[in-house]
Amino acid sequence: MPSPLAFDLSSILEERTGFDEIVDVRSPAEFAEDHIPGALNCPVLNNEERHEVGLLYAQSPFKARKLGAALVARNIAAMLETHFHDRPKHWRPLVYCWRGGMRSQSAALWFNLIGWRAGQLAGGYKTWRRHVVGLLATLPTTLQWRVICGATGSGKTRLLTALAAWGEQTLDLEALAAHKGSVLGGLPDREQPTQKWFESCLADRIGRFDPEKVIYVEAESRKIGVCALPNALIDAMRAAPCIEICVTQQARLTYLLDGYAYLGDNPAAFAGRLERLRGLIDNATLERWQTWALERNLPPLFQELIARHYDPLYARSQHKNFHQLAGARQLVTDDLSEEGFRKMAAEVAGTDISSLP
Numbered sequence: 001m002p003s004p005l006a007f008d009l010s011s012i013l014e015e016r017t018g019f020d021e022i023v024d025v026r027s028p029a030e031f032a033e034d035h036i037p038g039a040l041n042c043p044v045l046n047n048e049e050r051h052e053v054g055l056l057y058a059q060s061p062f063k064a065r066k067l068g069a070a071l072v073a074r075n076i077a078a079m080l081e082t083h084f085h086d087r088p089k090h091w092r093p094l095v096y097c098w099r100g101g102m103r104s105q106s107a108a109l110w111f112n113l114i115g116w117r118a119g120q121l122a123g124g125y126k127t128w129r130r131h132v133v134g135l136l137a138t139l140p141t142t143l144q145w146r147v148i149c150g151a152t153g154s155g156k157t158r159l160l161t162a163l164a165a166w167g168e169q170t171l172d173l174e175a176l177a178a179h180k181g182s183v184l185g186g187l188p189d190r191e192q193p194t195q196k197w198f199e200s201c202l203a204d205r206i207g208r209f210d211p212e213k214v215i216y217v218e219a220e221s222r223k224i225g226v227c228a229l230p231n232a233l234i235d236a237m238r239a240a241p242c243i244e245i246c247v248t249q250q251a252r253l254t255y256l257l258d259g260y261a262y263l264g265d266n267p268a269a270f271a272g273r274l275e276r277l278r279g280l281i282d283n284a285t286l287e288r289w290q291t292w293a294l295e296r297n298l299p300p301l302f303q304e305l306i307a308r309h310y311d312p313l314y315a316r317s318q319h320k321n322f323h324q325l326a327g328a329r330q331l332v333t334d335d336l337s338e339e340g341f342r343k344m345a346a347e348v349a350g351t352d353i354s355s356l357p
Contacts, residue, residue: 004095004105004108004109004111004112004118004119004120005119005120006100006119006120006121006122007094007119007120007121007122008122009121009122009123009127009128009131012094012121013131013207018092018094019092019093019094019119020091020092020093021040021091021092021093021094022036022038022039022040022093022094022096023039023040023042023093023094023095023096023107024036024039024040024041024042024096024097024125025042025043025044025095025096025097025103025104025107026041026043026096026097026098026103026125027043027045027046027047027049027050028041028043028046028047029047030098030125031043032194033194033196033197034125034129034194034196034197034199034200035125035197035200036096036125036128036200037200037201037204039096040083042079042083042084042107043075044071044072044075044076044079044097044103044106044107045068045071045072045075045103046075049071049075052067053067053068053071068102072102072103072106073106076106076107076110079107080110080114087116089115089116090117091116091117092116092117092118092119093108093111093116093118093119094118094119094120094121095107095108095111095118095119095120095121096120096121096124096125096128097124097125098124098125098126099123099124099125099126100120100121100122100123100124100126100127101124104120104121104124105120108120128200129196131203132196132199132200132203133199135203135206135207136199136202136203136206136230136232136233137230137231137232138232139206139207139232140206140230140232140233140235140236140237141232141235141236142211143206143209143211143215143236144211144213144214144215145214145215145216145217145236145237145240145241146214146215146216146217146240146241146242146243147216147217147218147219147237147240147241147242147243147322148160148216148217148218148219148242148243148245149219149242149243149244149245149318149322149325149328150219150244150245150246150247151247151252151306151310151311151314152182152252152256152306152310152311152314153247153251153252153253153255153256153259153306153310154245154246154247154252154255154336155245155247155255155336155341156218156219156245157172157174157175157180157218158336158341159216159245159341159344159345159348160172160216160217160218161341162341162342162344162345163216163345163348163349165345166345166346166349168214168216168345168348168349169209169210169213169214169215169216170215170216170217171205171206171209171215171216171217172218173202173217173218173220173224173229174218174220174224176193176198176201176202176205176227177192177193177198177224177225177227178190178191178192178193178225179192179224179225179226179227181218181220181221181224181225182310183273183274183276183277183309184260184263184270184273184274185224185225186225186273188262188265188266192225192226192227193227195226195227195228198227199230202230202233206233216243216348217237219237219242219318219321219322220237221317221321222234237322238321238322238323239323239324240322240324241324241327241328241329242322242324242325242327242328242329243328243329243330243331243348244325244328244329244330244331245330245331245333245344246330246331246332246333247333247334247336248334249303249306249307249311250334251334251336252306252336253299253302253303253306254336255336256302256306257298257299257302260298260302261298263293263298264296264298267293267294267295267296268294270293270294271290271293271294274286274289274290274293275290277289277309280309281308281309285304285308289301289304289305329348331344331347331348
């Protein structure tokens with residue numbers, strides 16, 4: 001039987017549409033930690049089976065291969081009867097495993113015997129991981145960044161969304177990290193990704209940008225929740241020209257109360273998050289804030305958070321970290337409605353508001 005044709009990652013990235021589907025045949029645990037964006041997980045060995053074969057391999061490689069072959073054959077048969085039973089004759093999948101070894105070779109071989117034109121990723125996931133690390137270490141410094149700055153509650157992320165709706169290139173780091181970036185930034189319905197999965201999504205996004213066009217990104221610290229930004233990206237952002245949204249405290253308070261209303265649904269968890277400020281805020285103030293959180297009394301709590309935590313932090317960090325903030329183009333507004341962000345996007349992009357979608 002001929003071996004499946006192995007494809008180099010660089011050629012696949014150039015084509016982008018060379019395959020109909022990417023199939024990751026690694027275990028669910030491997031897939032959960034990281035994978036090629038858009039890949040479908042169809043493991044030829046599940047978590048327990050992979051562990052069992054690995055333990056046996058340390059005793060007898062021959063017995064491990066025999067057991068592994070039986071398990072892989074059984075699982076490939078199951079996926080042919082379920083996941084892939086309706087794939088057409090012309091379907092062309094790209095298959096990969098950890099390092100382009102027996103797991104992906106087995107699946108690709110059977111796909112080809114059926115008549116599908118399956119390819120195997122040379123080097124497997126490890127090739128993808130090397131690509132991600134290399135791209136994130138070099139590409140960000142070659143791109144044209146514009147950093148959206150502004151105090152907490154000024155709507156930086158919403159401006160990015162409005163710019164994207166107009167067709168501008170944007171990078172929403174908080175969406176990729178599933179976190180709003182502040183001490184209260186964890187989302188109620190989403191876990192943060194692993195660091196590797198965050199980097200894979202980031203590399204995939206950055207790799208699709210047109211280097212001839214500007215990319216808008218929100219000012220961030222080195223970490224968004226538990227996700228760390230690559231050094232090259234941080235350095236490029238901090239050296240880039242800035243656009244600053246200037247909004248009054250009252251308008252930002254209204255915006256924050258609306259955007260963080262869900263914190264009132266779980267007051268105990270909210271009070272627990274505030275504990276992270278211990279040592280940064282005096283104990284009496286922190287205890288008052290936690291009491292307000294438990295009482296769901298959000299207006300005075302957020303008003304003091306703005307005045308005593310967020311704004312002083314912004315004043316200390318932004319001018320220090322973003323070198324061109326002093327000369328930033330300023331967007332002065334108190335209109336944080338959808339129409340207000342449309343107008344700001346039009347001003348930033350240099351377009352007529354009447355032509356915005």
